[in-house]
Every structure is written in structure tokens, then in C-alpha cells.
Amino acid sequence: MEAYELISPKTNKPCGVWVCGKCNKVMEHGLAERCCLPCACGKESRNRFEARCTECADADWSERRAKDLEKAELVEWDGESMIFSEEVTGYRDGWFYSPEDLRDYLADEDEEYAVPEFAFVGEKQVRELDIDRAVSEMTEDTYEDAELHVADSDWKALMDAVDTFNAKYRVTYYVHDYSKKVRVSKEVSADPTTAREE
Numbered sequence: 001m002e003a004y005e006l007i008s009p010k011t012n013k014p015c016g017v018w019v020c021g022k023c024n025k026v027m028e029h030g031l032a033e034r035c036c037l038p039c040a041c042g043k044e045s046r047n048r049f050e051a052r053c054t055e056c057a058d059a060d061w062s063e064r065r066a067k068d069l070e071k072a073e074l075v076e077w078d079g080e081s082m083i084f085s086e087e088v089t090g091y092r093d094g095w096f097y098s099p100e101d102l103r104d105y106l107a108d109e110d111e112e113y114a115v116p117e118f119a120f121v122g123e124k125q126v127r128e129l130d131i132d133r134a135v136s137e138m139t140e141d142t143y144e145d146a147e148l149h150v151a152d153s154d155w156k157a158l159m160d161a162v163d164t165f166n167a168k169y170r171v172t173y174y175v176h177d178y179s180k181k182v183r184v185s186k187e188v189s190a191d192p193t194t195a196r197e198e
Contacts, residue, residue, distance in 0.1 A: 003032035072181040085119040122174030
């Protein structure tokens with residue numbers, strides 16, 4: 001839709017604020033230009049931030065994920081890493097503890113989901129207490145060149161305590177990684193290079 005810029009009634013000069021020519025919503029120039037544009041297929045866009053309908057956006061997403069799966073390295077599940085399948089919606093947001101967990105989840109669902117052949121492997125992340133960072137943050141927003149002076153014996157005691165703490169307490173989580181995949185379906189692929197019985 002043709003966007004237009006608001007003019008100040010006092011100075012009669014442009015305000016730098018733009019308006020969609022169809023719905024009259026005020027927004028940034030680029031968004032105002034895209035707002036209310038129809039999808040390339042002719043259907044109404046799903047929102048004002050992208051000129052695509054839901055069907056075309058879903059098709060693009062599916063094509064992108066299919067390419068990601070095709071490029072991803074097929075690996076054996078290590079018995080620990082979480083996996084994710086973005087095709088599977090629901091309260092778990094596509095994350096599962098194992099290929100079997102994903103199959104069991106789909107078997108329990110009322111809706112008819114097809115078991116995907118593959119799922120991506122999440123990348124494991126570990127967070128520990130970082131004492132250097134914590135001490136550094138103590139001097140932030142104080143004054144230039146501010147330092148915390150700690151006796152060597154006290155610093156060693158603190159480091160030992162932190163090491164003990166980190167050995168017992170840490171946060172482990174997984175993030176999306178599209179470079180590795182595991183087989184989920186019990187079906188054997190027709191491709192002999194990836195075929196494997198579960």
C-alpha cells in the first residue's frame with residue numbers, strides 16, 4: 001500500500017513518522033510500505049509485517065526445513081542429547097528427550113501426526129558460575145579504572161568454593177542446531193547410505 005509521511009501542523013514539515021495508506025496505522029517507513037500488501041499469491045497477508053499469507057509462509061518454512069534436514073549430518077543418537085522436530089507442535093515446542101520419546105508423544109496425541117523420518121539434534125549448552133565475570137560486574141558503573149583488590153589467599157579460597165559449587169550445580173540446556181540429525185522413524189530409508197534398522 002502507498003504509505004505517506006505525517007506533516008507537523010505547527011511547522012508544516014515532515015515528522016519522520018509514516019502511515020499505511022490503507023489501514024492508517026502509524027509505523028516506521030519500511031513497515032508502512034509493506035503494511036497491508038497482499039501476498040504474491042493474491043491472498044491477504046497474515047500480518048502487516050510481512051507480505052505473505054499463512055499458506056505461503058508455511059510452505060516456505062517447510063521447504064527451508066527440508067533443505068536443512070537434507071544438508072544435516074546423520075548421526076547416532078548419543079543417549080543424552082535432546083532432539084527437536086519443528087513440525088510437531090504442542091506444549092513441548094518440538095523438544096524431546098529421545099527419538100523414542102518423540103514417537104511415544106505422537107502415539108499419545110489425539111491429532112494424526114506422521115512420525116517424521118528425522119529430527120535435529122540440539123546443541124548442548126552448560127552455564128556455570130563465572131566468578132571472574134561476577135567480580136568484573138562489581139566494578140561496572142563505578143568509576144574509570146576501578147578495581148577490586150583481593151588477597152591471594154582469599155581469592156584462592158573463593159575459587160575453590162566456586163569450583164565446588166560448579167561441580168554440583170550447573171544449568172544444562174539445548175539450543176537449535178540444524179547441522180545434525182537423528183533417525184526417528186522406525187522405517188528404513190530406501191537410500192542404502194542412510195539405511196539403518198532401529
